[in-house]
Amino acid sequence: MSAVRCVDLCKTYRQGDQDIKALDHVDLEISDGGFVCLSAPSGGGKTTLLNAIGGLDKPDTGEVWIAEQRIDQMSKGELAALRLSQIGFVFQAYNLIPVLSARENIEFVMQVQGQPTALRRDKAMAILREVGLAGLEDRRPAEMSGGQQQRVAVARAIVSRPALVLADEPTANLDSTTSDGLMALFVDLNQNHNTTFVIATHDQRVMGYAKRLIRMLDGKIVDDIDQQAA
């Protein structure tokens, strides 16, 4: 079964009097339990593709399927429910809600899902320990470093064990040790819970962890390498 399937996706942005093809006839299928890195230089279309897969943005043409469900024609409410139950997000920037503490940010999704208070508190504390932020649970985003904030965002994305995690440059603000720790966490989830990962990055170390590496340039997929075989 495929976790993600994109058929002939196109997305054009207008910048001034110039048309920019952020996605240019992209076809892509990722199977359940995949661990995929999207790599492209800045402006290559990584974020646009992740947004399309996550149902945050609608492609101009083409189809997006998540777990055998076509999502590009879903209503906002259906998309919200889908994201809530199946997808974990780590965004490129601006990941946290400023007025909530680290723990509350992590609990946010679970709370919207309607999980009981005690349960979600335990889960949040456990995941904070896993990402190495034990003791910082009451800090607000403004009181944490960029790396710490990024780890909170990752913790939030994986805390309710979604089937699919979309991460947009998750290691951009992290030092190498922390990056490695984070990737180890991802790999662990991928192996033990069969969670599918799609990670946009231009960090070589991250690409090293991937089972499959997809290279993009100017909105086109230019290379698709199975790294497990290698």
Next chain:
Amino acid sequence: MKVVQISFLLASRNLWRNYRRTIIMLVAISVGAWAMIFMTALMRGMVNEMLRDGIRSLPGLVQVHNSAYRDDPSINNLVSMTDIEIETTFAAAGIERYATRVRVPAIISSERESRGVTLLGVDPLRERSIEAVGSVIAEGRGLESIDDNGIVIGKKLAGKLDTEIGKRIVLMSQDPDNEVADRGFRVVGLFEANLAAQEEAFVFAGRTVVQKMLGIDGRVSEIALTGDDYRNVELLLADTRRLMDGRDEVLSWQELDTFLGTMLGVMDGFVLVWIVVIFLALSFGLVNTLVMAVFERVREIGLMLALGMRPSGIMLQIIFESLLLLMLGLSIGNALAYASVIPLKDGLDISVVAEGMEMFGAASVLYPEIQVNDVVLANVVVLTLGLIASLSPAWRASRYEPVKAITKV
């Protein structure tokens, strides 16, 4: 329900992010709420006092007259029952707070001056039971029984007639055959009233004395009945109508004094208009604050939507924020209003415009009255309209495209 919780938590935290703006808005709402309730309390105080004065001078909440009496208040138009019949009928029905009165136009003369007045033949005990004008004695004594030979007149009138306690005055009116009926009385007491006009208009004598003087033994001009609440006279009116069995005209105070009756309605209308006007003046600032708040939070609203919060959750946050702001402002405003009437509980002296107030039928000392129903009305109206006013910014916020919000730099 978890969404409601998190929305409420976010709203209460967001409220203090831009604390300067929140405080300015809070002050504005508090001033508005204070003004609504304080102004209403002043007006209510004035109008209620007016109504009480008016009802004291009618007197009563319901009156019974011969059906021709109101157009022609003469000795010939008397209540169909005799005073004894009235007493037995009312006693049987368990009605206690009523007074039977002879009420005729008359001329009062001292040695030097004459004035037109309304002569009232009253039963002093019953007068007190209906709290009629004339029961507050400033000098001398009040009437002691229905056959008291003395007369009680207003303090102002005594001055104009150049008379005083112990002196004699002559009252002149007509008997049923239109013969001049006159009688000398000794002034035994001077009464005081809130309105100067009342002190000049009425003179009181014992009922049987007046009946004898006018030659109408056992007959009266009016029955005045009172109750506890001037807003609710329907029951008393119906009871009295039943007792009088269609023979006489039974009217409520609103019908007897249409100016007073209208005043109450106009006052209720004014309170509502005043509350709505203040709210509207506030609403622009409120909507502005919300629009700014939403504008500043484009990114986090987008983030929450991206994480799977439904648009309704976003709407809820903005509405909660607005309601919290309003409730906080209202609480402060209500407290201020209650606090600001405390120093005025002995009355606000506006006697510099006493004669002007008398034109309204109002007294020259104003006692602010905070009525619970006005306070409830003010708060409910502000919250309801506030909710409606926040719908548009809340709706806009919930319509944000998550991706635009996220990628916005």
Next chain:
Amino acid sequence: MAVNIISRLAWRNVWRHPRRTWLTIGAMVFSNALLVFMISIQFGMYGLMIDNTLKAFTGHMQVQAPGYKDDLKMRQVVPDAATLAEKLRSELKLDRISARSSAFALLSSEDRSYGVQVFGVDPQYEPGVSTIPGLVREGRFPTDNNAQEIVIGKTLARNLRVETGDELTLLGSGRDGSFAAAVAEIVGIFDSGVPDFDRSIAEIPLGFFGDVFFMDHAAHSIVIVAPALSAVEEYRPRVEELLSPADGLVVHDWNALQPGLKQAIQADISSAFFMYGILVILVAFSVMNTQLMSVLERTHEFGIVMSLGVTPGRLGRLVLLETGMIALAGLVLGALVGGLITLWFGYKGFSYPGMDQLAANFNLPSRFYPQVTVLTLFLGPVFVFAGSILSALYPALRLQWVHPVEAMRSLQ
């Protein structure tokens, strides 16, 4: 040139957030329109209230014996009143001057008696100082100063069960306290539309009154109507000059004769102005909020400009200029909307439920036609304008404490 750039900059800043600016202007327009409308109605009503009340009976000034105004005692008289009235008419070149007396009397018909206030009026000149002669609907007003004739109100006629041509007996006491009695023929019945008023007043010729009540050529007052209400102050000293000091008479203007009138207006003005003040304050807070936001979000920008050497004072003036532009828009639009609403009601007439009842108490019609004047158009809006500028002082002055480097570090 510089002014041009500054004001262009201010204008652009005003429109950075059009929705916010319009909401702020909206608050001003709402309050201004309401103020224009309310003040137009109020001032118009005051004028009518004064005119109608004085026109009915009181006139603009009265010459009386000292104390008569408050005590209304028979013996407090103006001696030789007809002669004095004639002298005033010729010296002042005014013909709306008339002598008048009053007494309480019992009026009896065949089968009814009522106590009323009987006025002795000069048939020739009374129509100039009172509306009652003009309200005679049945019969006529007396013409002969000594005729034994009487005019009564409609309600009283009904209560006394009489009509024109019938006779009434007057009983009362004369100037010296002695018994006064007379018989008079009803020649006219007036209808003022206020039943209680029509029950309590009767008028007889002044000469006849003098005979009945032993006035000996004296009267109680000389009523004077000046060419305009505003001319009262000018005429009053001239009237005083013409009085002979030996008589010790006094001149009361309308305000002394009807103290309730001005006080009712004052009471109404003070409660209304309290309410208007609240509106102005609420608008001011709205403006303060907007301008504070606009200053805060430009902290970074202001930091840059300050580091280039622009003084906080100049930036403060920029903020005030922006406020002035918004406030001016609010003033113009508010006065326009308010003026149009007022004009519409001036054409259609304004009324509210219950107004007919209340209005009658103050001699006002039940439908009112407000008029726009420069005063009513701009009085309210000018206060709103001033309040707005004042409220912008806080955000403008805040700039004094902004440190350029700190400001530049701030994100927004």
